[in-house]
Amino acid sequence: xxxxxxxxxxxxxxxxxxxxxxxxxxxxxxxxxxxxxxxxxxxxxxxxxxxxxxxxxxxxxxxxxxxxxxxxxxxxxxxxxxxxxxxxxxxxxxxxxxxxxxxxxxxxxxxxxxxxxxxxxxxxxxxxxxxxxxxxxxxxxxxxxxxxxxxxxxxxxxxxxxxxxxxxxxxxxxxxxxxxxxxxxxxxxxxxxxxxxxxxxxxxxxxxxxxxxxxxxxxxxxxxxxxxxxxxxxxxxxxxxxxxxxxxxxxxxxxxxxxxxxxxxxxxxxxxxxxxxxxxxxxxxxxxxxxxxxxxxxxxxxxxxxxxxxxxxxxxxxxxxxxxxxxxxxxxxxxxxxxxxxxxxxxxxxxxxxxxxxxxxxxxxxxxxxxxxxxxxxxxxxxxxxxxxxxxxxxxxxxxxxxxxxxxxxxxxxxxxxxxxxxxxxxxxxxxxxxxxxxxxxxxxxxxxxxxxxxxxxxxxxxxxxxxxxxxxxxxxxxxxxxxxxxxxxxxxxxxxxxxxxxxxxxxxxxxxxxxxxxxxxxxxxxxxxxxxxxxxxxxxxxxxxxxxxxxxxxxxxxxxxxxxxxxxxxxxxxxxxxxxxxxxx
Amino acid sequence: xxxxxxxxxxxxxxxxxxxxxxxxxxxxxxxxxxxxxxxxxxxxxxxxxxxxxxxxxxxxxxxxxxxxxxxxxxxxxxxxxxxxxxxxxxxxxxxxxxxxxxxxxxxxxxxxxxxxxxxxxxxxxxxxxxxxxxxxxxxxxxxxxxxxxxxxxxxxxxxxxxxxxxxxxxxxxxxxxxxxxxxxxxxxxxxxxxxxxxxxxxxxxxxxxxxxxxxxxxxxxxxxxxxxxxxxxxxxxxxxxxxxxxxxxxxxxxxxxxxxxxxxxxxxxxxxxxxxxxxxxxxxxxxxxxxxxxxxxxxxxxxxxxxxxxxxxxxxxxxxxxxxxxxxxxxxxxxxxxxxxxxxxxxx
Numbered sequence: 001x002x003x004x005x006x007x008x009x010x011x012x013x014x015x016x017x018x019x020x021x022x023x024x025x026x027x028x029x030x031x032x033x034x035x036x037x038x039x040x041x042x043x044x045x046x047x048x049x050x051x052x053x054x055x056x057x058x059x060x061x062x063x064x065x066x067x068x069x070x071x072x073x074x075x076x077x078x079x080x081x082x083x084x085x086x087x088x089x090x091x092x093x094x095x096x097x098x099x100x101x102x103x104x105x106x107x108x109x110x111x112x113x114x115x116x117x118x119x120x121x122x123x124x125x126x127x128x129x130x131x132x133x134x135x136x137x138x139x140x141x142x143x144x145x146x147x148x149x150x151x152x153x154x155x156x157x158x159x160x161x162x163x164x165x166x167x168x169x170x171x172x173x174x175x176x177x178x179x180x181x182x183x184x185x186x187x188x189x190x191x192x193x194x195x196x197x198x199x200x201x202x203x204x205x206x207x208x209x210x211x212x213x214x215x216x217x218x219x220x221x222x223x224x225x226x227x228x229x230x231x232x233x234x235x236x237x238x239x240x241x242x243x244x245x246x247x248x249x250x251x252x253x254x255x256x257x258x259x260x261x262x263x264x265x266x267x268x269x270x271x272x273x274x275x276x277x278x279x280x281x282x283x284x285x286x287x288x289x290x291x292x293x294x295x296x297x298x299x300x301x302x303x304x305x306x307x308x309x310x311x312x313x314x315x316x317x318x319x320x321x322x323x324x325x326x327x328x329x330x331x332x333x334x335x336x337x338x339x340x341x342x343x344x345x346x347x348x349x350x351x352x353x354x355x356x357x358x359x360x361x362x363x364x365x366x367x368x369x370x371x372x373x374x375x376x377x378x379x380x381x382x383x384x385x386x387x388x389x390x391x392x393x394x395x396x397x398x399x400x401x402x403x404x405x406x407x408x409x410x411x412x413x414x415x416x417x418x419x420x421x422x423x424x425x426x427x428x429x430x431x432x433x434x435x436x437x438x439x440x441x442x443x444x445x446x447x448x449x450x451x452x453x454x455x456x457x458x459x460x461x462x463x464x465x466x467x468x469x470x471x472x473x474x475x476x477x478x479x480x481x482x483x484x485x486x487x488x489x490x491x492x493x494x495x496x497x498x499x500x501x502x503x504x505x506x507x508x509x510x511x512x513x514x515x516x517x518x519x520x521x522x523x524x525x526x527x528x529x530x531x532x533x534x535x536x537x538x539x540x541x542x543x544x545x546x547x548x549x550x551x552x553x554x555x556x557x558x559x560x561x562x563x564x565x566x567x568x569x570x571x572x573x574x575x576x577x578x579x580x581x582x583x584x585x586x
Numbered sequence: 587x588x589x590x591x592x593x594x595x596x597x598x599x600x601x602x603x604x605x606x607x608x609x610x611x612x613x614x615x616x617x618x619x620x621x622x623x624x625x626x627x628x629x630x631x632x633x634x635x636x637x638x639x640x641x642x643x644x645x646x647x648x649x650x651x652x653x654x655x656x657x658x659x660x661x662x663x664x665x666x667x668x669x670x671x672x673x674x675x676x677x678x679x680x681x682x683x684x685x686x687x688x689x690x691x692x693x694x695x696x697x698x699x700x701x702x703x704x705x706x707x708x709x710x711x712x713x714x715x716x717x718x719x720x721x722x723x724x725x726x727x728x729x730x731x732x733x734x735x736x737x738x739x740x741x742x743x744x745x746x747x748x749x750x751x752x753x754x755x756x757x758x759x760x761x762x763x764x765x766x767x768x769x770x771x772x773x774x775x776x777x778x779x780x781x782x783x784x785x786x787x788x789x790x791x792x793x794x795x796x797x798x799x800x801x802x803x804x805x806x807x808x809x810x811x812x813x814x815x816x817x818x819x820x821x822x823x824x825x826x827x828x829x830x831x832x833x834x835x836x837x838x839x840x841x842x843x844x845x846x847x848x849x850x851x852x853x854x855x856x857x858x859x860x861x862x863x864x865x866x867x868x869x870x871x872x873x874x875x876x877x878x879x880x881x882x883x884x885x886x887x888x889x890x891x892x893x894x895x896x897x898x899x900x901x902x903x904x905x906x907x908x909x910x911x912x913x914x915x916x917x918x919x920x921x922x923x924x925x926x927x928x929x930x931x932x933x934x
Contacts, residue, residue, distance in 0.1 A: 066927045128788075133801060134799040149800060157784075160785070161933055238787070240749070240786065240787025242932070250922065253753075254751050254752075254918070254919075256675065256679045403652070404655050408659050411661065415660075430663050431664070431665065435660070510650070513650045513651075533625040533628065534814050534815070534824065535821075537820070
């Protein structure tokens, strides 16, 4: 343990990383499969390019003069705010629950994930109602203070940029918490202990050693959270925040220029991509993975007194704001509704539709992610990581835009099949994919492949290539190696990715609205239909169901995480390595 | 080996496709397919009655943005028969893009006034909603107002409104451009922006809620929201919001009518069940269906003589502004760009 300095470890891991597993010849199938996946994933982008090229560019003078300066400023501030907030909450709470013991720690371990189940459009609505001058909070405050006029009480405005940052921050921080916590769990205690024996105090260990080492996980989590924030339309439009995504939407819906909207969306996408690549380039030579062969997790230190209270409070507040307030609001308004009219008779159907879609989409996304991540592992192409980045593109585009982009190639495919069948067999096949459940599944998989492929990729990256080499030299084919060696090793990473995809599909609204089949209602679309009509209490039952069903995977995920101690011990024998319960490194 | 398997797979797919296609044509005879941006809570009951009366099964996709893109992408194979939307600019846009077809129906022509139809019967209005002023019952005297009055400096810090880019506001501002020109409208928007009590945003109902909360005294909203709020269908809170406001039918200065926006319907260019689609449209303007628009959603029926909901009737008599809808459409984009130019929606 002594002399465990960062550098030799880094070098050792760098050595691992430098070697790539060479294909044994018959791997063409894997390569072809991954290229096929890439081609499918890029379909919506093709649709957007098609729209963009058709446009005359006439939307730009107004955009440049009147819209973009403010929209860019608002968007940058929003992203900065959400980035800082999710980092502080996500990293801070992850550090607390992995390194210390304090009252409630075991609950917070999983409870900190709960806000994942709350969609942004729901939290915005709930907070406006609760925090409105005539809502319960301000009314109570005025009564206590003896103020009669709402105007006379100063209260932070939720319909503002800082309000939007706050709300997005408290529901999106789990995207940071999850991978960072996994990384802290894997970080060799030795590193931290060395820092401590060298005289660093707790804060210094955290800021100077733990956080820098966690940077890849932070980057992964924050980039997911930021893309959620960037593409959010529900909360920001509702709160009156005019982001670039709102500008895309206005250009399309009000100025009726899907062409102009596609042009803005593509420029935004290029910027996002440049930023992601810059971040990765900036840490290109560093290898952060701190797992060593003699890995052992740090033993949590007990906190007492004020420190323990502070830790409990710090972990409680994010759960309180991000989950307890919106969910108890939903329980309240659902209850009022159920008392009067009972449960909506179609509720079981909505749940069934949502869960079926989410389950199928998750299964496909995991399989596709596995094919992608694994074929990249066995290929020696230096372009391999770029392919995963490119395949993650669906997450960087607003859901509606993705759906519009997907419609074009999808319907074109349907129409050419139909034309072919008519010409050859005299049979009209009509639209097979467009307007079917399959189109929805496809849209979800494209949108959330970033999570599945990225999570699996980072899981696989932790498995020593020496294992592949050994297995291959013993004559195993890649598929067999995957099934017998990798899958058992990376199952926690797969489970984590699957749960995230499932929850995200449950919450997804805009793409579902545009691509849904006839006579088909999910929880999210049912909620939307009621909210639009203003029958919010009816809608809140569907909203509560989204949160409740979304909780199940979150709790399962917590179980998987809790079980990691055991699986890690098992793995240590094989690989001397831990497996990251990680997410997409975009 | 691999080849044979591939061929077998191909045959299976072909078989499935044929079965699917056969299935869909068999089931297709007595159906009508609707793409709509309207709420299921309003439209589904209408469709259910239609099915009961005619035996024609009505299938619906309740969507939001992008009906035109979906129709365009689907092309000749689109299953859509009827399109129902609330933003009439979307209807005009679809006509321009060749996504609709003329209807030719005496029933529709008799029921829907000429100024509420598209050129050549390409679309028909099904209902109207007035863009009215919500004024605090407590703090605003009961006097007639014009849209222009809202820009008067005496309302500084007292006006609430949803986004200037929302189609309802956009149509109003476009109508103003058509009447008074872009320059005057820009001045109006600047002055109105300066009067806002809070950042433009939220929905029309939020205007009423914010008036109750004393955040503002007057604002713009659609008439049917008042019915929805006061009826209690949105819960007791909304009833209070609705009761806090008085509805004023504003006119444009020097004109007599109040601006309305419409909900409308069209038949898709490649409708596979055209006859059923016409039947559905004709049903939607029947006294029975028009009564549902009036009582279920508190809108103004287009059918002359159809009964208003009592809550709506109590607002007083609506005189509709005579400006042809097409002129509003022509200024749609200009209005949207003016809203950007004056920073109407900017954070305060």
